Amino acid sequence: MRGSWAALLAGCVALGCAPRAVRVGSKNFTEGVILGEVAARACATGGATTEHRRQLGGTAVLWRALRAGEIDVYPEYTGTLAAELLRGVDARDLAGMRRALAREGVAMSAPLGFNNTYALGVPEPLAAARGLRALGDLRGHPGLALGLSHEFLDRADGWPGLRARYGLPQRDVRGMDHDLAYRALSAGAIQVTDLYTTDAEIAWHHLRVLADDRAYFPEYSAVLLYRADLARRAPGCVRALESLGGSLDAATMIDLNDRVKRRRRTESAVAAAWLEEHRGLRTAVAAEGRAARVWLRTREHLAMVLASLLAAVLCAVPLGVAAARRPRLGALVLGAAGVLQTVPSLALLVLLIPVLGIGAAPAVAALFLYSLLPIVQNTVAGLRGIAPSLRESAEALGLPPSARLRLVELPLALPSILAGVKTAAVINVGTATLGAMVGAGGYGQPILRGIRLDSTATIMEGALPAAALALLTQALFALIERAAVPRPLRGGR
Amino acid sequence: MSDLPAASLAGVTKRYGDAVALGPIDLDVPASRTTVLLGPSGCGKSTLLRLLNGLIAPDAGAVRVLGAAVTPASVEGLRRRVGYVIQEGGLFPHLTARGNVTLLARWLRRPPAEVDARVAELAALARLPTALLDRHPGELSGGQRQRVALMRALMLDPEMLLLDEPLGALDPMVRAELQRDLRGVFRALGKTVVLVTHDLREARHFGDLVVLLRDGRVAQQGTLAMLEGAPADGFVRDFLGAQTDPPAGP
Numbered sequence: 001m002r003g004s005w006a007a008l009l010a011g012c013v014a015l016g017c018a019p020r021a022v023r024v025g026s027k028n029f030t031e032g033v034i035l036g037e038v039a040a041r042a043c044a045t046g047g048a049t050t051e052h053r054r055q056l057g058g059t060a061v062l063w064r065a066l067r068a069g070e071i072d073v074y075p076e077y078t079g080t081l082a083a084e085l086l087r088g089v090d091a092r093d094l095a096g097m098r099r100a101l102a103r104e105g106v107a108m109s110a111p112l113g114f115n116n117t118y119a120l121g122v123p124e125p126l127a128a129a130r131g132l133r134a135l136g137d138l139r140g141h142p143g144l145a146l147g148l149s150h151e152f153l154d155r156a157d158g159w160p161g162l163r164a165r166y167g168l169p170q171r172d173v174r175g176m177d178h179d180l181a182y183r184a185l186s187a188g189a190i191q192v193t194d195l196y197t198t199d200a201e202i203a204w205h206h207l208r209v210l211a212d213d214r215a216y217f218p219e220y221s222a223v224l225l226y227r228a229d230l231a232r233r234a235p236g237c238v239r240a241l242e243s244l245g246g247s248l249d250a251a252t253m254i255d256l257n258d259r260v261k262r263r264r265r266t267e268s269a270v271a272a273a274w275l276e277e278h279r280g281l282r283t284a285v286a287a288e289g290r291a292a293r294v295w296l297r298t299r300e301h302l303a304m305v306l307a308s309l310l311a312a313v314l315c316a317v318p319l320g321v322a323a324a325r326r327p328r329l330g331a332l333v334l335g336a337a338g339v340l341q342t343v344p345s346l347a348l349l350v351l352l353i354p355v356l357g358i359g360a361a362p363a364v365a366a367l368f369l370y371s372l373l374p375i376v377q378n379t380v381a382g383l384r385g386i387a388p389s390l391r392e393s394a395e396a397l398g399l400p401p402s403a404r405l406r407l408v409e410l411p412l413a414l415p416s417i418l419a420g421v422k423t424a425a426v427i428n429v430g431t432a433t434l435g436a437m438v439g440a441g442g443y444g445q446p447i448l449r450g451i452r453l454d455s456t457a458t459i460m461e462g463a464l465p466a467a468a469l470a471l472l473t474q475a476l477f478a479l480i481e482r483a484a485v486p487r488p489l490r491g492g493r
Numbered sequence: 494m495s496d497l498p499a500a501s502l503a504g505v506t507k508r509y510g511d512a513v514a515l516g517p518i519d520l521d522v523p524a525s526r527t528t529v530l531l532g533p534s535g536c537g538k539s540t541l542l543r544l545l546n547g548l549i550a551p552d553a554g555a556v557r558v559l560g561a562a563v564t565p566a567s568v569e570g571l572r573r574r575v576g577y578v579i580q581e582g583g584l585f586p587h588l589t590a591r592g593n594v595t596l597l598a599r600w601l602r603r604p605p606a607e608v609d610a611r612v613a614e615l616a617a618l619a620r621l622p623t624a625l626l627d628r629h630p631g632e633l634s635g636g637q638r639q640r641v642a643l644m645r646a647l648m649l650d651p652e653m654l655l656l657d658e659p660l661g662a663l664d665p666m667v668r669a670e671l672q673r674d675l676r677g678v679f680r681a682l683g684k685t686v687v688l689v690t691h692d693l694r695e696a697r698h699f700g701d702l703v704v705l706l707r708d709g710r711v712a713q714q715g716t717l718a719m720l721e722g723a724p725a726d727g728f729v730r731d732f733l734g735a736q737t738d739p740p741a742g743p
Binding site for chain 2: 393403
């Protein structure tokens with residue numbers, strides 16, 4: 001009897017302490033999402049429950065989230081680690097990098113096998129005709145025209161350094177937009193352009209990447225970073241992640257990028273296909289319809305907007321009441337809310353991550369802060385706009401201040417307060433699309449993905465519902481106003 | 494009629510910034526009679542009325558109403574024993590006429606049956622058709638609004654009624670009719686009434702006692718007949734004369 005109780009207890013404890021899902025994060029660009037998807041699926045085959053939080057934002061967001069334990073794994077590049085995250089460690093010194101990472105409680109997988117760095121590309125037929133294989137081979141062809149992206153042209157570690165290292169003689173070097181450079185290349189206006197070594201465009205435009213035989217460009221080897229405690233929590237997952245080492249060469253990565261970017265496959269499908277074909281790992285691809293996807297995004301979006309708006313109304317109306325009664329406090333409150341409004345939304349989101357982590361929390365907090373100003377402002381304006389004769393009449397009746405506020409002043413200010421809440425709601429519906437940057441989901445998710453893939457249809461999958469929701473919000477508030485505000489107060493007398 | 498005044502001001506001064514709005518002034522308001530505060534605009538008559546209701550506090554002196562000093566502690570209770578009507582009625586636009594009249598009674602949780610009976614009684618007294626009770630102030634005429642305002646002031650059967658230019662915003666026909674009805678109400682109720690006006694005919698119509706104010710001080714007080722028979726000074730004579738004598742002309 002006692003034994004069975006103990007077993008039950010142990011079972012409960014085990015359930016309660018059951019390891020939470022392994023969370024994989026990824027940066028907001030196609031290769032990052034594909035690698036995140038590969039990592040998540042590999043991890044799942046190691047026996048762990050996993051979830052993939054896609055396109056969370058930039059390096060800073062992912063790095064913070066990893067160290068804070070918001071995510072457990074994310075794909076990174078050694079060059080980025082060396083230049084931005086672990087200053088003073090050489091990108092080629094993997095052992096040194098591992099030691100520096102260990103101090104942060106982070107482990108690094110074996111390099112996946114490809115190096116995504118700067119390179120110069122030449123159309124394959126031309127390269128074959130002139131015998132161009134490495135950067136040094138350009139020395140013999142001073143007449144070639146170069147079209148380089150502006151950033152590459154200007155950076156000291158870009159063109160100026162490259163020209164010096166290899167002694168390149170070309171005179172016809174123009175700065176141009178990266179996308180235009182590919183067109184100019186096809187049109188024959190230029191013969192050489194800069195690119196990243198795993199760009200899908202390399203396959204697309206049939207370019208040959210010239211080898212960097214003097215090791216001029218920094219090393220950007222893809223690796224997976226994971227929390228050191230993951231080895232204990234999900235050893236199978238870590239084994240699976242480590243087994244990916246050396247399995248992805250540049251050609252494979254180009255192909256995977258190309259499948260998503262040009263052939264419009266989903267990252268999940270591409271990652272699953274590769275794992276099955278090359279690693280013999282079978283993972284399920286959920287075939288979710290557009291309707292289900294939009295419904296999920298709608299729920300995420302609405303949850304963000306409603307939670308932030310409700311909290312803002314509960315805080316801002318009392319603040320507005322206090323501000324209307326005490327002018328000095330009012331100036332302070334309005335000033336503070338005004339300053340909050342000037343913080344760019346993206347900056348605010350990133351600033352909130354160390355405090356609130358990633359996901360819906362920082363997004364809701366940011367939306368809440370942005371909602372304060374319009375509601376406080378309109379509450380103050382509504383209360384201050386009440387005719388002195390009405391205020392006096394309420395006082396002369398013998399109603400105490402709290403009853404005057406509830407029975408007379410707030411009802412009279414209601415149209416103005418509602419207008420403030422409406423403004424906040426409509427702004428929130430729009431701003432909540434940025435929540436996707438910090439993993440909150442919502443309509444921003446397809447917008448980010450669409451921008452990344454240059455797919456208008458995908459952008460519309462987020463932008464259209466967001467616009468519709470904004471219009472719906474307007475209409476809803478018109479109804480609320482009709483129901484809550486007595487006829488004579490609607491739109492003046 | 495009691496000899497004790499319903500309200501009194503003793504050595505009262507009220508300033509707004511550097512300007513003296515009222516006083517120093519001593520005044521007794523007799524109980525159960527209608528006192529008219531008369532004078533040109535800016536003479537301090539509205540200020541005096543607002544002091545009686547505790548809407549403003551004096552800078553010096555003491556205000557007593559219904560036997561008690563007007564203090565922050567006593568003022569709320571006093572206001573419920575004193576009805577107040579202002580020029581444009583001050584009706585709350587978000588409430589119906591009935592909602593305005595019964596606001597305080599409902600807040601005080603008076604029994605609904607009692608409240609309804611009182612509203613019906615007051616509508617009859619103020620000669621307001623009961624069908625209008627469910628309209629909002631914006632849907633009533635100026636005269637009707639003032640009748641509702643009077644009902645609101647009388648709802649809790651106050652011992653004293655203060656009216657600040659109650660007919661000021663009305664056109665002459667409505668004004669004459671409401672003037673008659675108001676006097677009928679005052680006579681019927683026998684309450685202490687203090688009414689502010691700048692109109693001599695209105696003072697004649699309502700006033701048992703007239704207090705003529707000038708620059709925040711009492712120029713003269715008494716019945717209008719006394720003032721006209723023996724004006725205290727040139728200002729009193731001029732004020733009464735300007736409004737009674739038709740302009741002389743060839």
